[in-house]
Amino acid sequence: MQFTSEKVYQVGLSLIPKIGDILIKQLVSYCGSAENVFKAPKSKLLKIPNIGEVLAQNIVQQKVLTLAEAVVKQAEKEKVNILFYLDTDYPRRLKSLYDAPCILYYKGNPEVLNPQRSIAIVGTRQMTDYGRVVTEQIVAQLKTFNCVCISGLAYGIDICAHKASVQYQIPTIGVMANGIDKVYPSQHKQTAIQMQQLGGVMSEHPFGVIPEAPYFPRRNRIIAGMSDATIVVEAAIKGGALITAEFANNYHRDVFAVPGQLGKSHSEGCNLLIRKNKAQIYTQVEDIVESLNWDLVQSNESLAKAIDFSGLSTEESQILALLHQKGPLHIDELSWQSQIVMARLASLLLHLEFQGLVKALPGKKFCLA
Numbered sequence: 558m559q560f561t562s563e564k565v566y567q568v569g570l571s572l573i574p575k576i577g578d579i580l581i582k583q584l585v586s587y588c589g590s591a592e593n594v595f596k597a598p599k600s601k602l603l604k605i606p607n608i609g610e611v612l613a614q615n616i617v618q619q620k621v622l623t624l625a626e627a628v629v630k631q632a633e634k635e636k637v638n639i640l641f642y643l644d645t646d647y648p649r650r651l652k653s654l655y656d657a658p659c660i661l662y663y664k665g666n667p668e669v670l671n672p673q674r675s676i677a678i679v680g681t682r683q684m685t686d687y688g689r690v691v692t693e694q695i696v697a698q699l700k701t702f703n704c705v706c707i708s709g710l711a712y713g714i715d716i717c718a719h720k721a722s723v724q725y726q727i728p729t730i731g732v733m734a735n736g737i738d739k740v741y742p743s744q745h746k747q748t749a750i751q752m753q754q755l756g757g758v759m760s761e762h763p764f765g766v767i768p769e770a771p772y773f774p775r776r777n778r779i780i781a782g783m784s785d786a787t788i789v790v791e792a793a794i795k796g797g798a799l800i801t802a803e804f805a806n807n808y809h810r811d812v813f814a815v816p817g818q819l820g821k822s823h824s825e826g827c828n829l830l831i832r833k834n835k836a837q838i839y840t841q842v843e844d845i846v847e848s849l850n851w852d853l854v855q856s857n858e859s860l861a862k863a864i865d866f867s868g869l870s871t872e873e874s875q876i877l878a879l880l881h882q883k884g885p886l887h888i889d890e891l892s893w894q895s896q897i898v899m900a901r902l903a904s905l906l907l908h909l910e911f912q913g914l915v916k917a918l919p920g921k922k923f924c925l926a
Contacts, residue, residue, distance in 0.1 A: 564641070565622060567639070568628050570585075570591050571659055571763075572621040572763070576612060578656060579656070583608075595616060628763045628764060639660065639662060646671070648670050649894070650782060651782045652893065656778060660763075661779075662736075664757055667757075673703065674702055674703065674785060676786055676787075678708050679780065679801045679802075680791040681796060681823050682712040683793075687817075688815075696718055696722055702846070704727065705727070707731075710741070712742065716748060720748055722756070730752075730757055732783070735768035736763060737758065737763070740758070777801040781802075786805070786845060787805040788812075789802055789826065790827070792827055792830075793823060802830055809920050811848050812830065814839060849884065849885055876891065886922060888921045910926075
């Protein structure tokens with residue numbers, strides 16, 4: 558059977574047993590495309606670092622392509638978007654992360670995958686009335702800033718954030734730890750359907766995959782990676798919310814924690830994050846606005862009036878345009894977005910900073926001055 562769709566080959570790579578996202582990216586980098594990986598001779602594959610005999614054999618046998626074609630056909634039937642990490646509509650916040658999933662399955666509005674602003678709201682499954690009220694308040698206040706709310710569709714704080722987003726007509730994305738064809742837990746199916754009107758549901762797993770324990774921490778890395786900041790509302794010492802916060806810290810993203818009552822298990826995780834300086838204290842939405850410099854974002858008209866682009870190089874103008882369009886960016890993401898190598902970018906940023914056009918922020922982030 559002939560497989561002509563590059564999407565089939567991309568899905569096929571993700572279905573090879575024990576391959577992993579990093580190896581997939583390495584194979585595509587060496588071969589040029591997913592299709593070229595499957596068409597490469599075994600001798601060539603074995604010359605690629607970390608590609609052993611078993612993996613090379615699995616690739617050249619092409620057995621996974623039959624299943625991959627079935628996945629692509631089912632996705633077309635059920636209106637599920639299959640996003641490969643090289644696709645233009647793949648979430649840009651994830652794209653620059655070393656452990657980002659190579660394939661994402663997404664059902665909903667694709668226009669919200671790359672928003673100007675995005676916030677993750679996570680917390681315990683054993684939500685208290687206080688946690689519910691705080692979560693709903695946070696979501697309501699975010700509406701002013703045209704922000705996408707991201708969470709994990711779990712019981713407690715997660716589903717509360719999603720429901721509040723639906724109520725206030727805020728785009729919200731639920732990241733799942735199972736196949737895109739099922740909502741887990743099933744009690745949240747109706748909310749997931751409502752979410753798809755403005756936002757959607759997402760998974761790195763194809764159809765038919767059931768939720769297993771190792772999938773939940775991996776799901777949490779997507780939540781953290783897609784967000785400019787993560788807010789932990791209520792959390793125990795051990796749990797998924799703290800794992801999400803840890804991923805966010807590793808990705809150089811801001812983390813906030815809502816302080817809780819001393820001696821209560823659902824508050825211990827938040828208080829620990831604050832005490833260990835792994836999260837900023839959250840008291841009001843202005844904490845996020847100030848930390849992420851949302852109040853510094855200018856309109857296109859005011860930017861053009863404020864800056865004389867005539868004396869700037871093409872690369873400098875590109876940097877300023879990106880910071881204006883996207884808001885504050887980590888230097889790694891700015892390098893990826895601009896396609897300017899890191900050493901060159903650092904020099905340009907320093908020059909722009911001397912001119913008073915760019916401002917350096919904590920955590921290797923930059924914004925317009």
